[in-house]
Structures are given as structure tokens and as C-alpha cells.
Amino acid sequence: MGRAKLPRKSTTIDMTAMCDVAFLLLSFFILTTKFKPAEAIAVTTPSSVASKVAPTKDFVLITITKDGKVFLTLDDEQKKELIANSLNSTRNLGIDVAAFKKAGFIGAPIAGLKSFLAIPEENRKGDQLPGIPVMDSTNNELVTWLQLVNESYAGAKMDLLLKGDNVAKYPSFKNVITALKKNDILKFQMITNPENAPMGSELWKRSMSGEKQEN
């Protein structure tokens, strides 16, 4: 039987090129990703139209949790050492300088700092700690802390960041501002989630016409 031979086309495609592309992209994304470290202090930040990315170096971060507790974070270990030493010499606290250097954040009254540092790092959770007392104006310890920070940085570049929870009440925010003012820190940045300018608003019109945003 003579049958006309139809040329049979294979359905398999060479996947090598595609595989190459996929893994190239994959390696790019792996290398550029920075994972958010697990946070001991849970904070959900509000969103704003600010487009400037928050600094990740040389910062001093003040965190306000949803129950109004205040925590302080410094990223520079050398500065932390200076602070610990000056605390030890002026107040005779006898705190462990090495533990202070390693501490991710500070969240206890100065008098209870020693017992705070005795807690293992992984067990320090924001909701179980007392935080830095700021509530009453007579005993606003954040003022002392910021004074120490100012001394240790001594004019070097430092970004003061403020990270507050959505539902934190205004008085705790105000107390933080008071502490900042007392130390003549009049410039600071608040960490927010990015958001687009609402359609039709003036900022939106400006960004549409290609004008640069100031903040």
C-alpha cells in the first residue's frame, strides 16, 4: 500500500535556552534580595506618598508600638560601645558592654538595663518588655538616651528615624517629639509604606508633569 508520507514534526522544543534565561534571572533576583530580618517588635507602619527610600545605614531608630511603648535601635556597634561605657561611668550601672553591643534594640528603663541585657536576645520580644519610659515629662528617659546618642555621634552624620504603629496614640508620639526637641534634633524622618499620590490631587498633577518631589 502506498501511503503518502506526511512529514512528522516533533512537538518537543529545545528548552536549554529558556532554562538559561530562567536561571540567569533567578540568580539576579537571589543576589539582589535582602530579606527582612524577623522583627522582635511588631509594628505596622502607615502609608504615605513620600517616595524617598528610608536610609539603612547610620541610623538611630525610635520605634513606637501599638501600646505606646518606645524602643531605641542603633546600628553602629562602636557607638553603642561608647554609650554603654558612658552609662557605666556616669551612672555606675555595671552593664555588660559586649551584651549591649550585641543587643538589637533597647527597651527597658535605664535602672533595669542590666536585667534586660541578661535576657537572651531571641527571647526579647517587644510586647513583653517595658520599653523606654517616656510617658511623664519628669521622667522622660528618651531624653537621656538621645543625649547619649548625640554625644557618641558627635556631629557625625546620623539619620534619626521614627517608626510608629498605626494605632499608637498621639501622646506617646508627642512625648518622643518632646524628647527630640529637648536634644535639639529638629529633623527626623518617619518610616512609612509607599503609596501613590491620589489621582487628581495637586501632587499627582505635579508628578504627572514631570516635576520632582521634594520630600
Add this chain to the structure above:
Amino acid sequence: MAELDTSGGGHKKKGPGVKKGKKLSTRVDLTPMVDLGFLLITFFIFTTTMSQPTAMKLFLPDDKVNPEDQNKAKESGVLTIMMGADNHIYYYEGQLKVDASGNNFMSASYNGENSIRDVIMKKKADVRSRATDPENPEKDLVIVIKPGKECTYKNVIDILDEMAINVVKKYALVDISADEAKLVDLSDASAKTSTSN
């Protein structure tokens, strides 16, 4: 799927005495590997774009400056915004008047109808229309933000953000006065009872 293709590849016969050495192809089906690759790519794309916080700048006024040196605002250009509990927001223009001659203590909302953005935009247009200096028509516009005791950090950020959205150049974060706090508390309380009924 991932089997090795073992067919010799359709060579000609090499004559009668020659044994056919089976040739193993080195080709592997790469489809599953590509699948995996793209799956991981999507994962990494999502994780990178999610966490990129931004920062909003705020400059505080120096309290130590002599109050007489501070610039006084024209009454007609002032809009005062007060925030209360449960996302309530109130405002008045110029001086606060709550008496027989009139009441300019009004309430607004953060978004939706009667939003604070509309109020700010109206005020802006109003100041613009009465401007005497064509170079800087919004010179007189000053917005005073007075957060109450019960308002949240989010409310404050939202209002500061509103300043950025509406490009308000002059605004101040000021402590609420006792009279205003009382009014805000009263309005909050009445709003609460009216919603519960």
C-alpha cells in the same frame, strides 16, 4: 518526562558484519527545570518588591526661638485641623467661634465624602483668589494641625501626608488647647452615641 532518548539517531546501517553500538543521547528534557526556575523567580520578585519602606521628612520648629520672632499668620489664611478619637476629624477657619454669633467648628472625614482633602483644596483656592502678591499666591496659607489625645499615629501621618499631597508649604504641628480639646471630646462623644443608636 525526564527520560533519556536512547534511539540511535537514525544512522545508516554500517554493513553486515558491523555491530550496532547503541548511542546514548545526552539530551535531557529541561521542561521541569525551567518550571522550577520560573517558580523561584516569581518568588524572589515578590519578596523583593514587598519590603522597601520609605521615609517621610518632618522638620520641627525650634521652641527656643523668641515667639515675637516667629512669623504671625494672617487670620484669613489659617485653617486649623483637629483630630479626635475613632478617626474623627474637625476643622475651623481663622479664629474659633462657637457662640451665638456663629459656629465655624466643622467636622470632616479622612476620605470619601466631605474629605479633609476637599476642605484643604477649597481653602487653597480661597486664599489664592484673595492673594495680593501674584508671585506667591499661597503665601498666607497656613495649616495648623492639632492632634487630640485620642487620635492615633496613623491619623497624624495621614494629615501630614495630606500636606504633601496638596502641596501645602506652611503647616505646623501644635498642641491642642483646652477649649478645642473639650469641643473635640464632646463631638466625639456625640458621634459615638449617634452611631450606636
